Amino acid sequence: MFSPLTQEKIEYYVYCLNNPESGETFYIGKGRWNRVFAHANGDLEKDSNIEKIEVINDIKSKGEKVEHWIIRYGLSEKEAFEVEAALIDFVGIDNISNRVKGHSVERGKISCEELDIILGAKKIEIQDNIMIIKINAKYRSDMNEEEIYGATNKWWKVNKKNAEKVEYVLSVHNGIVRGVFKPIFWYKAEDSNRMGFEGKPAPTHIKEKYMLCSIEEYIKRGKANPIQYLFLNKTDSEIVEIEETKDLSGDDAAEILEKAILIKINSSYHEGMSKEEIYRATRGNWKLSLEKAKNSEYVFSIVNGTIIEVFKPLSWDKCSDSDRIVFSGIIAPEDIRSKYIDKTVKHQYVKGEANPCKYLNL
Secondary structure (H helix, E strand, O other): OOOHHHHHHHOEEEEEEEOOOOOOEEEEEEEOOOHHHHHHHOOOOOOOOHHHHHHHHHHHHOOOOOEEEEEEEEEOHHHHHHHHHHHHHHHOHHHOOOOOOOOOOOOOOEEHHHHHHHHOOOEOOOOOOEEEEEOOOOOOOOOOHHHHHHHHOOOEOOOHHHHOOOOEEEEEEOOEEEEEEEEEEEEEOOOOOOEEEEEEEOOHHHHHHHOOOEOHHHOOOOOOOOEEEEEEEOOOOEEEEEOOOOOOOOOOEOOOOOOEEEEEOHHHOOOOOOHHHHHHHHOEEEOOOHHHHOOOOEEEEEEOOEEEEEEEEEEEEEOOOOOOEEEEEEEOOHHHHHHHOOOEOHHHOOOOOOOOEEEEOO
């Protein structure tokens, strides 16, 4: 069941019920509060949809549980009716157990458990010196603690003096704490100025204090750097954000030797974007020479002068309705990504330069 806070925030939603054996959707509905769970359990007293109940009972007879997913939430009742009807039309009324066609992302498809975590998260109360590490691009909802640690402990551009004052590292995905670790020591990568830490899971009482809490109020929006420090002033219990010392060794400036195109996506960037969303924001439409672009080896996504992702273009094409061009591609190899992500390219731009695209070595 959803927590009371989630029920308060979720508003109307559209959901689907899936067969765990085949993964196929057998029912699409709209609801509010805990309706999705009542349907999934097949225990609505006035439910007259015999076909749906038969499917649910068959699943339960095999010792399985009905899978239930929220497809869209935060809707008005009218919007929920429209989304429900559109999905039923798309899937086909004959392919699911709904009797009728309906009554006329963020907030996209999400498991009920994950949605309850996001909407029902209590605000964090910081009582230690902590480092926030945002692992948005690396996070999966099915990750275990060891996998979250592996996504958190390296490699980051940090000030070692600041890092060594940190008592606990919080792994954060979309503003929610997903892991809490105690760093034992910090060390430098062999081939760069980045740092990693060896650590262990935080003690149980520390995890209970921070896990699955919302740290949204402290997250700085629009910053490409995934690191933030929040230190507790134990004299007056005030939380102080420590600014990272920049360019500690002069090693944060990217020296790009490959044939590349830099593309600023400042206006479309927001915190928590997935790799797919960054790709869509980067691929086009741009005023570039098609012939010149075809010679590029990599495309760099730039936010506030920092490289946040690297793509390998496979093809460039003209847009059908303009003289602009767009590329289709894939994530660059890991050795290229680790070489450039989080490095600055501010030195490549003249102050006031408006064009979001720049050729390098082309």
